[in-house]
Amino acid sequence: xxxxxxxxxxxxxxxxxxxxxxxxxxxxxxxxxxxxxxxxxxxxxxxxxxxxxxxxxxxxxxxxxxxxxxxxxxxxxxxxxxxxxxxxxxxxxxxxxxxxxxxxxxxxxxxxxxxxxxxxxxxxxxxxxxxxxxxxxxxxxxxxxxxxxxxxxxxxxxxxxxxxxxxxxxxxxxxxxxxxxxxxxxxxxxxxxxxxxxxxxxxxxxxxxxxxxxxxxxxxxxxxxxxxxxxxxxxxxxxxxxxxxxxxxxxxxxxxxxxxxxxxxxxxxxxxxxxxxxxxxxxxxxxxxxxx
Amino acid sequence: xxxxxxxxxxxxxxxxxxxxxxxxxxxxxxxxxxxxxxxxxxxxxxxxxxxxxxxxxxxxxxxxxxxxxxxxxxxxxxxxxxxxxxxxxxxxxxxxxxxxxxxxxxxxxxxxxxxxxxxxxxxxxxxxxxxxxxxxxxxxxxxxxxxxxxxxxxxxxxxxxxxxxxxxxxxxxxxxxxxxxxxxxxxxxxxxxxxxxxxxxxxxxxxxxxxxxxxxxxxxxxxxxxxxxxxxxxxxxxxxxxxxxxxxxxxxxxxxxxxxxxxxxxxxxxxxxxxxxxxxxxxxxxxxxxxxxxxxxxxxxxxxxxxxxxxxxxxxxxxxxxxxxxxxxxxxxxxxxxxxxxxxxxxxxxxxxxxxxxxxxxxxxxxxxxxxxxxxxxxxxxxxxxxxxxxxxxxxxxxxxxxxxxxxxxxxxxxxxxxxxxxxxxxxxxxxxxxxxxxxxxxxxxxxxxxxxxxxxxxxxxxxxxxxxxxxxxxxxxxxxxxxxxxxxxxxxxxxxxxxxxxxxxxxxxxxxxxxxx
Numbered sequence: 001x002x003x004x005x006x007x008x009x010x011x012x013x014x015x016x017x018x019x020x021x022x023x024x025x026x027x028x029x030x031x032x033x034x035x036x037x038x039x040x041x042x043x044x045x046x047x048x049x050x051x052x053x054x055x056x057x058x059x060x061x062x063x064x065x066x067x068x069x070x071x072x073x074x075x076x077x078x079x080x081x082x083x084x085x086x087x088x089x090x091x092x093x094x095x096x097x098x099x100x101x102x103x104x105x106x107x108x109x110x111x112x113x114x115x116x117x118x119x120x121x122x123x124x125x126x127x128x129x130x131x132x133x134x135x136x137x138x139x140x141x142x143x144x145x146x147x148x149x150x151x152x153x154x155x156x157x158x159x160x161x162x163x164x165x166x167x168x169x170x171x172x173x174x175x176x177x178x179x180x181x182x183x184x185x186x187x188x189x190x191x192x193x194x195x196x197x198x199x200x201x202x203x204x205x206x207x208x209x210x211x212x213x214x215x216x217x218x219x220x221x222x223x224x225x226x227x228x229x230x231x232x233x234x235x236x237x238x239x240x241x242x243x244x245x246x247x248x249x250x251x252x253x254x255x256x257x258x259x260x261x262x263x264x265x266x267x268x269x270x271x272x273x274x275x276x277x278x279x280x281x282x283x284x285x286x287x288x289x290x291x292x
Numbered sequence: 293x294x295x296x297x298x299x300x301x302x303x304x305x306x307x308x309x310x311x312x313x314x315x316x317x318x319x320x321x322x323x324x325x326x327x328x329x330x331x332x333x334x335x336x337x338x339x340x341x342x343x344x345x346x347x348x349x350x351x352x353x354x355x356x357x358x359x360x361x362x363x364x365x366x367x368x369x370x371x372x373x374x375x376x377x378x379x380x381x382x383x384x385x386x387x388x389x390x391x392x393x394x395x396x397x398x399x400x401x402x403x404x405x406x407x408x409x410x411x412x413x414x415x416x417x418x419x420x421x422x423x424x425x426x427x428x429x430x431x432x433x434x435x436x437x438x439x440x441x442x443x444x445x446x447x448x449x450x451x452x453x454x455x456x457x458x459x460x461x462x463x464x465x466x467x468x469x470x471x472x473x474x475x476x477x478x479x480x481x482x483x484x485x486x487x488x489x490x491x492x493x494x495x496x497x498x499x500x501x502x503x504x505x506x507x508x509x510x511x512x513x514x515x516x517x518x519x520x521x522x523x524x525x526x527x528x529x530x531x532x533x534x535x536x537x538x539x540x541x542x543x544x545x546x547x548x549x550x551x552x553x554x555x556x557x558x559x560x561x562x563x564x565x566x567x568x569x570x571x572x573x574x575x576x577x578x579x580x581x582x583x584x585x586x587x588x589x590x591x592x593x594x595x596x597x598x599x600x601x602x603x604x605x606x607x608x609x610x611x612x613x614x615x616x617x618x619x620x621x622x623x624x625x626x627x628x629x630x631x632x633x634x635x636x637x638x639x640x641x642x643x644x645x646x647x648x649x650x651x652x653x654x655x656x657x658x659x660x661x662x663x664x665x666x667x668x669x670x671x672x673x674x675x676x677x678x679x680x681x682x683x684x685x686x687x688x689x690x691x692x693x694x695x696x697x698x699x700x701x702x703x704x705x706x707x708x709x710x711x712x713x714x715x716x717x718x719x720x721x722x723x724x725x726x727x728x729x730x731x732x733x734x735x736x737x738x739x740x741x742x743x744x745x746x747x748x749x750x751x752x753x754x755x756x757x758x759x760x761x762x763x764x765x766x767x768x769x770x771x772x773x774x775x776x777x778x779x780x781x782x783x784x785x786x787x788x789x790x791x792x793x794x795x796x797x798x799x800x801x802x803x804x805x806x807x808x809x810x
Binding site: 120121124132136139140142143146147150151154155157158159160161162163178179181182185186189190193194196197198199200201202203204206207208209210211212213 | 344346347370371375377379381382383384385386387388390391394395396397398399400401402403404407408411424425428429443444447635638639640653654655656657658660662663664665666677702716717720722726
């Protein structure tokens with residue numbers, strides 16, 4: 001994903017929007033499995049072991065989804081048994097629950113990736129194009145909050161430095177409260193000076209331009225084209241009923257012919273596009289090095 | 293034509309009774325480097341703020357300031373005049389370095405391509421490529437200072453104004469900032485006006501000096517001429533660095549800028565025994581006897597500390613013993629772990645290994661004294677420590693706080709903050725005082741007061757441990773000194789042998805007299 005990160009924020013955003021959209025709106029089990037696998041692979045690349053731990057922590061959620069679906073949905077024709085109240089337990093409801101939980105997991109993982117990759121810089125850039133004021137405000141908040149936290153800590157330390165020892169819960173709460181109050185008034189004080197600093201550098205109620213560190217290169221353009229072509233292919237095929245599936249009343253999928261295989265490959269390619277780019281780049285660098 | 297011309301400027305704050313500025317007359321040429329010198333509270337900041345329409349304080353202004361022949365009120369000072377405030381934290385508006393740099397240009401509604409060139413240029417000038425995409429909160433103090441300077445210079449001002457930029461910085465950062473100021477002055481020809489209450493580093497850079505006192509201009513002119521006048525005046529003599537004072541002991545009027553000149557001068561005058569002995573008496577290192585018989589006040593044995601498991605050790609197996617009634621100075625640079633060490637001794641941070649023994653109650657003056665203030669007025673701050681009016685009165689007089697007693701502690705200047713912090717600390721009846729850079733931001737006469745207070749406390753058998761860069765100060769009032777480097781104390785000795793063996797970390801006088809047989 002590291003190479004993919006270097007692309008223009010718009011490319012990143014489009015990719016995430018399409019992939020997440022497709023994950024959320026197509027319940028085709030093979031699609032979902034691909035999507036989950038892909039998102040987990042990327043998360044593993046970025047976070048390593050933590051990705052596994054994260055997924056394991058999410059498993060109960062998936063199990064609950066399956067359980068709830070099986071308990072409350074009684075459609076489907078393959079009956080596996082009956083509950084005490086006479087409602088049937090069906091194979092279809094279990095499979096649907098499993099698919100739905102796959103969807104939930106994949107979506108959560110994609111969102112986590114989104115959060116990782118779309119740094120404040122990129123989001124601000126995307127906002128800045130449309131609402132420059134808002135992006136400046138966000139940037140200022142992002143500066144203000146960490147500063148407030150560290151100042152609060154310093155003030156708390158300052159009280160301890162004066163020899164105020166905090167024995168007992170009440171005293172501790174009181175001294176923390178005191179520090180917080182001081183921090184709030186200090187923050188107000190600071191913001192007056194900050195506004196002065198803004199004024200000094202010509203900030204007024206007026207139109208302002210927006211500086212960005214991102215540039216739209218040729219490679220961004222081509223990647224965007226590839227993403228669109230793949231997406232359009234998949235959508236067309238699905239609208240044509242190529243990859244028909246249903247869960248109720250019986251589970252049914254079209255048999256896997258050439259066209260189906262092609263479309264699934266398209267989807268796989270779209271999902272693994274960042275990985276493909278990564279591999280391409282590392283091959284390119286290896287070759288460069290061997291030439292040198 | 294002169295760049296700035298001030299004609300009989302007087303100013304009175306809307307709430308003040310007294311004139312903060314009275315009858316200021318001066319002329320500043322294009323490309324001048326002006327040192328505006330004066331004690332804290334002499335009206336330097338008020339004068340500087342008059343050059344910026346956006347921040348000119350409310351009040352009654354008389355007289356005129358002309359910028360390029362036009363009245364200043366009619367000039368767009370947001371781009372023409374760059375201003376660096378004392379508190380750099382509050383000058384940084386955005387979260388990323390690149391955004392901060394571009395902030396002013398965005399305000400000018402400059403097109404993207406033009407901005408790119410300007411930002412790139414300025415980054416090269418100030419060497420900011422490596423931190424360009426970093427978050428402001430992750431930068432060191434020195435880097436922040438440079439980013440502030442760069443984002444002001446980004447707008448290509450004709451005049452650059454700095455309000456006490458040096459006093460709160462430590463030595464290495466100071467040098468960095470001075471380097472860039474010199475570069476700006478020499479390569480861009482920008483007119484620079486800098487207010488400061490120490491002249492050690494700046495006097496050799498500035499071509500003109502304005503000395504202010506009590507809202508009036510006391511002297512102005514070429515730096516050399518002003519320094520010569522100051523050398524003759526007992527009142528100003530104390531603020532001059534040792535090196536510059538040297539000729540006065542021999543009754544000569546010569547301005548010395550460099551150490552080499554000073555040593556040459558001294559060698560030539562070795563025959564004048566009487567004057568020489570007076571010089572030695574006043575400037576040589578005092579040898580204060582160490583109280584060996586006293587019991588220990590605090591001892592650290594093999595202390596290890598780091599902020600989290602993944603990070604590097606900040607304190608590495610540190611050993612330190614300070615006796616009761618002793619004044620111990622730790623000389624330390626940036627990133628040596630000095631603030632961390634003091635916080636450990638004070639009990640704010642817990643070391644993960646080692647033994648810390650302190651029997652008595654400890655108070656600490658933190659690096660930023662502002663963090664000590666939690667009340668609404670300066671008076672309440674002092675009352676929160678003790679109700680003994682007599683003691684408070686004594687402190688108020690010592691640290692000359694009487695004029696700000698009713699002010700809110702956030703409204704006072706940097707130097708006053710430091711003084712109030714010191715007053716608060718010394719009002720407590722603690723027996724161990726930890727001082728984190730007590731001399732930053734305070735002027736020469738206040739240093740003498742601090743020295744006196746420290747000596748008094750020491751007579752009461754109280755213990756003082758301070759961390760400082762200020763060699764002259766450390767040498768003048770400590771029993772022992774140590775050098776902290778990368779989390780360890782690597783040298784420790786009594787004052788005299790300590791400073792005599794050091795080459796860089798030593799006082800001007802020792803440097804001046806090295807290998808000269810007095």
